[in-house]
Amino acid sequence: MNVFHCPLPGSGALASSPLRGNIFRSLGCALAALCLVLCMDGQNPAHGAKAADTAMLREQIRQVLRENPELVLDILKENSEFVLEVAQQGNILRKRKAMLAQWEYDAKNPKDPNIEGRAVRGNPAAPVTIVSYSDFTCPYCLAAEKTISQLMQKYQGNVRLVFKPLPKDDPFSQSLAKYSLAAFNLDPEKGWEFFDVLFFEQERFEREGENFLRETATRLGYDFKKLKSEAGSQRVQDQLNEDRKEADGFGISGTPYFLVNDLMVRGAVSKDLFEDAIEKALELKAR
Numbered sequence: 001m002n003v004f005h006c007p008l009p010g011s012g013a014l015a016s017s018p019l020r021g022n023i024f025r026s027l028g029c030a031l032a033a034l035c036l037v038l039c040m041d042g043q044n045p046a047h048g049a050k051a052a053d054t055a056m057l058r059e060q061i062r063q064v065l066r067e068n069p070e071l072v073l074d075i076l077k078e079n080s081e082f083v084l085e086v087a088q089q090g091n092i093l094r095k096r097k098a099m100l101a102q103w104e105y106d107a108k109n110p111k112d113p114n115i116e117g118r119a120v121r122g123n124p125a126a127p128v129t130i131v132s133y134s135d136f137t138c139p140y141c142l143a144a145e146k147t148i149s150q151l152m153q154k155y156q157g158n159v160r161l162v163f164k165p166l167p168k169d170d171p172f173s174q175s176l177a178k179y180s181l182a183a184f185n186l187d188p189e190k191g192w193e194f195f196d197v198l199f200f201e202q203e204r205f206e207r208e209g210e211n212f213l214r215e216t217a218t219r220l221g222y223d224f225k226k227l228k229s230e231a232g233s234q235r236v237q238d239q240l241n242e243d244r245k246e247a248d249g250f251g252i253s254g255t256p257y258f259l260v261n262d263l264m265v266r267g268a269v270s271k272d273l274f275e276d277a278i279e280k281a282l283e284l285k286a287r
């Protein structure tokens with residue numbers, strides 16, 4: 001088997017840039033040769049020779065890095081974007097592994113969120129229910145809602161959504177949560193339109209206050225006086241209290257959190273991870 005061979009320098013510090021350049025070139029040649037050997041795995045019958053060549057190249061690379069450890073930092077600096085991409089991918093893989101383990105536990109310990117009388121987006125008979133514990137003023141919740149909107153389209157007919165607000169203690173967050181529940185209570189279908197406006201146009205509410213709510217409610221066909229009265233009702237306050245108690249019981253300590261049937265999804269995860277949860281829920285439902 002033909003193997004690229006590049007002589008590597010012996011011990012010694014990197015005293016000059018020509019020497020540094022020679023070491024980089026030698027290291028690059030060794031890495032290229034190692035990659036070629038690994039890629040040819042299974043294509044050459046002389047497996048013993050291949051293994052010996054691979055071991056020799058690995059040892060040569062180790063020797064260079066052991067004698068010149070600063071090379072590692074140099075390489076990382078010169079390939080920072082690639083290193084960041086690898087780190088992010090590794091983080092996603094770790095999160096996915098942790099979630100898969102959590103879902104195995106969740107599947108054996110079903111939860112029972114109370115969704116009776118709550119507005120449902122999507123097919124009422126869908127096999128997968130996503131219960132969203134969220135806050136209108138949380139930027140991660142906004143990102144997650146965008147992901148859910150895409151998934152509702154992809155899994156149309158198989159997924160339905162129920163929203164349970166977990167507002168912060170500040171008046172702005174509390175007001176948005178109460179008006180969203182009031183809108184759902186008075187008209188579930190229009191309530192989802194109101195929900196979208198509150199999430200995606202809340203900057204206008206911050207600027208315009210009640211005038212924005214009045215304009216939006218009127219445009220959607222609500223009687224604003226009735227909507228405002230419902231937002232301040234004991235019924236809405238009871239719903240908020242119930243949702244908070246339920247979230248505490250499930251160990252939910254922040255926003256956003258989601259239940260995909262019985263599977264817990266924490267945070268604004270990637271679309272791929274959310275799809276994994278939906279696929280797992282569909283698989284469990286079919287058993």
